[in-house]
Every structure is written in C-alpha cells, then in structure tokens.
Amino acid sequence: MLTYLAYIVEGIFSIGFLWKIFVYARSPAPLLIPTTPAPVTRSGVVWRLFREVVFFESLFKADKLLWIVGYAFHAALALVLIRHIRYSIDPLPEFFAHYQIVGIMAGLVMVGALAFLLARRFVIDRVRHISSPADYLILLLLLGIGTSGLLMDFILRPDIVAIKHAMTTLWTSSAASLSMASPGDVVFILHLIMVAALIIIFPFSKLMHLGGIFFSPTRNQVDNPREQRHINPWYVEK
Numbered sequence: 001m002l003t004y005l006a007y008i009v010e011g012i013f014s015i016g017f018l019w020k021i022f023v024y025a026r027s028p029a030p031l032l033i034p035t036t037p038a039p040v041t042r043s044g045v046v047w048r049l050f051r052e053v054v055f056f057e058s059l060f061k062a063d064k065l066l067w068i069v070g071y072a073f074h075a076a077l078a079l080v081l082i083r084h085i086r087y088s089i090d091p092l093p094e095f096f097a098h099y100q101i102v103g104i105m106a107g108l109v110m111v112g113a114l115a116f117l118l119a120r121r122f123v124i125d126r127v128r129h130i131s132s133p134a135d136y137l138i139l140l141l142l143l144g145i146g147t148s149g150l151l152m153d154f155i156l157r158p159d160i161v162a163i164k165h166a167m168t169t170l171w172t173s174s175a176a177s178l179s180m181a182s183p184g185d186v187v188f189i190l191h192l193i194m195v196a197a198l199i200i201i202f203p204f205s206k207l208m209h210l211g212g213i214f215f216s217p218t219r220n221q222v223d224n225p226r227e228q229r230h231i232n233p234w235y236v237e238k
C-alpha cells in the first residue's frame with residue numbers, strides 16, 4: 001500500500017516537474033530584459049545565477065531582514081533533510097552519529113523562520129494584500145511538517161526502527177507498512193501525509209522557483225544588445 005502511494009506521489013512529482021521545465025524552456029523571451037547592472041558575457045550570467053541560487057543575492061540587496069529569515073529557512077531545511085538520510089540507508093556512515101544534534105537544531109530554526117514568514121504575511125499590510133491562499137497553504141504545510149517533526153523529536157517518540165524498516169523497503173516491497181501502536185506513530189503518519197501533499201503540489205505551485213530561477217529572463221540573459229541583434233521569436237517576416 002505504502003509502496004503504491006510512494007510511486008504515485010513520485011510519479012506526479014517527476015512528470016509535473018519535467019513538464020514545467022519543458023514549458024519554461026519553450027517559452028519565448030521576446031525582449032532582452034536582464035535586470036541591470038547585468039553581465040555582458042555567458043560566463044558572467046553563470047556566475048550571476050550561481051550567486052543568486054547560493055546566496056539569494058537579489059533578495060539580499062532588496063530586503064535584509066527577509067534575506068536573513070529566508071536564508072535561515074532554506075539552510076535549515078537542507079540540514080534537516082541531510083539528517084533524514086538516516087531513515088533510508090543502512091548501515092549508516094559514522095558521520096550521522098555526530099550529526100543528529102545539528103539536524104534537530106536546524107529543525108527549530110526552520111520552524112521559527114516559517115513562523116516569521118507566516119506572521120509577515122498577516123502583519124505587513126502590503127504583503128497581506130498580495131498574498132494568495134496558496135502562499136498561506138504552503139507555509140502552513142511546511143509548518144505542519146516541521147512542528148510534527150519536532151513533536152516526534154522531543155515529546156511523542158515514534159517507532160523509529162519500524163519507520164526505518166518501512167523507508168528502506170519502500171520502493172521494493174509492496175508489504176512496506178507502518179505501525180500505529182503509539183501517539184508518536186500517528187504523528188509520524190500525519191508528518192508523512194503532509195510531506196506527500198507538499199511533494200504533489202510542488203510542480204504546480206510557486207515551489208517551482210527551484211527550477212524556474214534558471215529560466216528567468218531577468219536573470220539569465222546576457223546584456224549585449226549593442227553587440228548582437230536580438231530577434232523576437234514571435235517575429236514573422238512579411
């Protein structure tokens with residue numbers, strides 16, 4: 001049962017993600033509109049995109065507080081996901097024995113940052129004005145995943161051995177299942193349902209900025225209209 005669900009969730013995600021990338025890649029860019037000052041060479045564009053992806057450079061220039069919190073969320077998410085590797089590989093490399101505390105601290109930072117990002121949408125008038133239900137839904141979903149995770153870490157312990165067994169056999173055994181023996185196990189199932197929901201909506205939501213950033217004309221164009229003629233891809237010679 002769990003295995004079939006995993007394949008369905010994974011299938012929706014992969015097909016949706018690839019489809020979106022295909023649509024982005026085929027979208028015409030009728031005008032040269034790189035945000036200036038912009039690089040004048042291809043390698044300059046690669047460097048610019050690198051800084052954008054790794055350091056969130058344009059957000060840094062625009063809003064320092066939002067940059068700190070947004071960066072903290074993404075970095076903490078990465079650290080949390082690294083800790084999650086322990087649920088799906090066996091035997092575990094020695095590294096993970098020392099890593100646990102880092103992952104748990106990152107979980108606290110992640111939930112704190114998400115609470116700030118949600119409060120920001122309620123408290124700041126102009127941000128509330130442009131916030132859609134999807135903006136709230138995604139933040140609430142991530143908060144639900146994070147708080148249920150911390151609940152398992154600190155209060156309601158699930159059966160980690162059973163979880164690890166289910167996760168390591170997830171893709172290969174249709175008998176993979178979960179126990180519901182304790183409140184912690186129920187919290188885990190809620191954690192998993194919310195994760196599945198997040199993965200399913202991923203390709204159809206703004207979470208696609210993960211792939212979309214590379215196709216953004218304001219970021220990926222070379223600022224060379226004085227050197228090269230840019231032809232509008234919609235232009236038809238009469």
Ligand code: HEM
Pocket residue numbers: 077080083084087103104106107108110142145146147148149150152153157158160163167188191192195
């Ligand atoms: C199949 C996917 C996942 C599984 C099986 C899973 C499982 C778990 C388990 C069992 C815990 C409790 C940790 C413990 O008591 O040792 C936990 C914690 C946590 N999970 Fe997940 N999780 C998954 C995906 C995710 C995702 C995608 C996120 C974030 C978007 C996430 C965020 C967290 C956080 C923040 C914690 C608390 C901090 C930590 O223990 O690292 N989880 N997860």
